[in-house]
Amino acid sequence: MKFSVFTASTPDWTPSQAASMLAEQGWDGIEWRIVDDRTEDGSSGFWAGNRSTWQYTGIADRVGEIARTTEAAGLEYSGIGGYQPVSDHEGVETMLRVTSELGARQVRVTMPWYRSERERTGATYGELFDRTRADLEWAAGRAADLGVKALVELHHMTITPSASAARRLVDGLDPEHVGVIHDLGNLVIEGQEDHLAAFELLGPYLAHAHVKNARWVDTGETRADGSRVWRNEWAPLRDGQASVSEYLDALRQHGYDGWVTIEDFSTDLPLAERTADNLAYLRSLVPVTA
Template identity: 40%
Template sequence: MKLSVFTVATPELSPEQLAAAAKEAGISGIEWRYKEIPPEMAGETPSFWRNNLCSISPEWDDAELSRFRDAAERHGLRSLSVTPYLDAGDLGGTERVLDAARRLGASFIRLGVHRYDRMRNFRELFELQRAYLLEAEALCRQYGVKGLVETHHVTIAPSASAAYRLVEGLQSEHIGVLYDPGNMVYEGFENYRMGMEILGPYLAHVHVKNGGWVSGADENGMTRWVSAARPMNRGMADWRQVVADLRAVGYTGWLGVEDFSSELPGPEMLKKFSAFMNGLMQPSEA
């Protein structure tokens, strides 16, 4: 297994700084965040989802893409993914991302998945999602870039089995699943290995982060649980077990850090991630 970084997790670093820090940390792949930064956010302190300095604009041109490609290549790194925040059904936006990914030599993009907020029936959303994925599959085949459905809370794909229902029957060469155990802390937890076995050939990528829950009470004394990001080695996702299960199902792909704990500055977080995951991937002495 190989290590990558999703640049949403390093908002304070420019593409050039990120590539240098990843190289120093022993990380060999970059997943470029793809999202506009509105002018009113541009003067803010860098943050994960607002003024992120390592983001490709949806209004990209060749010069902008060259900057990101050159930053990776200068340090011998691979532009692994272009990772947007697409709305499910946005085929024009999907094709635009696929074009950027192909120009960068990236292997995959993240596709849009419908949000589930109790406002629309799941069955309706499921049918709309399947129709979108069928058309996205054709685009992915055309561009030679795989499209991934991420296991993510508050969507119709919070678990491995739910994601599998969305992609079942599609060609795994073109459509896959981004497996995120950190997201499954919040919603969608299943036995890791079982989920990986359910996904089978659709298991295409893995994100590494962690989270946890703490209890409190509302104004009526009812227990309420609140979730938050945690450092990757101190949350509820059992990464030792995840890595063991990935090895058991024969996964040889990428592990991409997406740490939102804010425990360390970007360069130090990348070094910690590399040391942590490489330690877990060492053969057991048992």
């Protein structure tokens, strides 16, 4: 396995700082976040004002800069963290082309958020699924033309929160050009299935693994019916409800030897300490062999 970091989780660093710091720490690769994201006051955060993010607007003109930044650090691309909805064909086309030009091989395209789309359009899950399948078929064709792969992420609140749902969506498409990102932390929130069973179910569509951790905490509040209210929060890799060790063991048992990308949104440790500690932890679980 090779280890990389998704820059959604490195909000305090510029792209050049992220690349040089991760390379110095010994990471194998980087997964760049590409989305329009600026704050008026210049503040930075994971999902607002993230300084490690390449802005989507004008991204086609910055391919050379991205390549130089990555190559100067000696890092590989584990993929591209795109945010373009699969229904946005122009946006998906742009991201597929950028991925191809970079030689980054694979890029995430985002799935519809079930509840918000249902409230906005009135569409049922089945209608959203059928519409998304048609969009994904189009994306698969363009990915094939460009020699890259479009990735569907297992993500809570979308129409693909589980391996079962994702397999149903991608089934029958060319796994050379459509794949699935299995995400350990997201599954703590929604979509959890036995990991090995999920990997076997996805089969050739298992293209990438994202690792973070999460936990459910009691808010101390109760609903009108007297039941407790719980909320989810991100946690350090060792401290969430999922076992990273058991997850990596299941990946190995399945024969997966691809990228494992960390996106740790916890803040218990400062950023540089957090990324260094995460790599040391991963290496302890998957020792480097000669």
